[in-house]
Amino acid sequence: MTLLTPGLTRRALPLLASLALAGCTAFNHTGPDSPVAQTTLQPLVPPPRVALVLSSGGPRGYAHIGVLRVLEEAGVTIDLVVGTSVGSLLGVFWADGRSAAEIDALSRDGGPLTLFDLSPLADRGWIHGQRLQDYVNTGLGQRRIEQLPRRVVIGATRRTDKAPVFFTSGNAGVAVRASSAVPGVLSPVGIQGTEYEDGDESLPLAVRAARQAGAQFVIAVDVTPRLETAPADASPSQRARIGQRLARIAPEAAQADFVIDAGLGWQASPWPGYFREARSTGEASARRQLPRLLDRLQPLGLAPAATGPSQTR
Helix, strand or coil: CCCCCHHHHHHHHHHHHHHHHHHCCCEEECCCCCCCCECCCCCCCCCCCEEEEECCCHHHHHHHHHHHHHHHHHCCCCCEEEEECHHHHHHHHHHCCCCHHHHHHHHHCCCHHHHCCECCCCCCCCECCHHHHHHHHHHCCCCEHHHCCCCEEEEEEECCCCEEEEECCCEHHHHHHHHCCCCCCECCEEECCEEEECHHHCCCCCHHHHHHCCCCEEEEEECCCCHHHCCCCCCHHHHHHHHHHHHHHHHHHCCCCEEEECCCCCCCCCCHHHHHHHHHHHHHHHHHHHHHHHHHHHHHCCCCCCCCCCCCC
16 A cells, blocks of 8 residues: 555655755854864963863763862862863863763763754764754853853864864854764764864874963873773774774873873763763772872972862863
8 A cells, every 4th residue: 555646756756855855965054153173273371271181982971070070079270171072062061160060960961862863864974963063052051162261172073184173262062063973973064164073083182282272281081992901702893993093092192291091991882871880980090090190280389279179261
């Protein structure tokens, strides 16, 4: 049994085709608030004393929340966050003035799947990304990156040449959407005619951005699993992807003053149980490494003040 007669089918096909093409139309943000991509940052004024670099990592990024909590409780003053992919999402809410506990509460309100607009008509992927963009902008009160009370740098990748780029101004939701656009999953993000994708494709851990910004001391947080934690049944393609990611991270981590390894295992998943595990593992790892970090900060006069941090722009 069919609901369409041959004649109706012939008349409907052009309409269906146009709807499909419309659904697959590439996104291109052309507004006056368009983020401006920079391949090199100019030093910030005043220069950041302590910068925190948050890596990409999808659901593993929940470990960053645990690290933020430990640093905040210890009174370590962070005056710049550089974030890539999930690190950029957490970074903009930190820049909005949220505490680690408030960011944690936001994360418990839903997971990555609640921010994704799944569609078979998405352009070169299966997630549009508009819901993520709207979530960020609504949460920030529609403020641009440069209007936030704390300073943040968002890392992304230019699709044409895979060059890393950085956003420090403009529409925060568009910038985070670009930073999170995993190839083949979340549609590429056009900004003034140039397309961008997940920062993980070029710089999963963008320490160079913090250095270019003039940071005196850089703390980098890496949530990437180690190859030695791979189970016996891990596929060659999985091992190769993690190996490539670690190779991109290594020269960046070498530029940091202190690297916090989140201590996560190989397996990850987009479910609440894993979010809790990543968060608690990241927190435990940061607590173990905190004494060494404080020892490094003390001689530089960057150790926590008795009155606690003053994290303002």
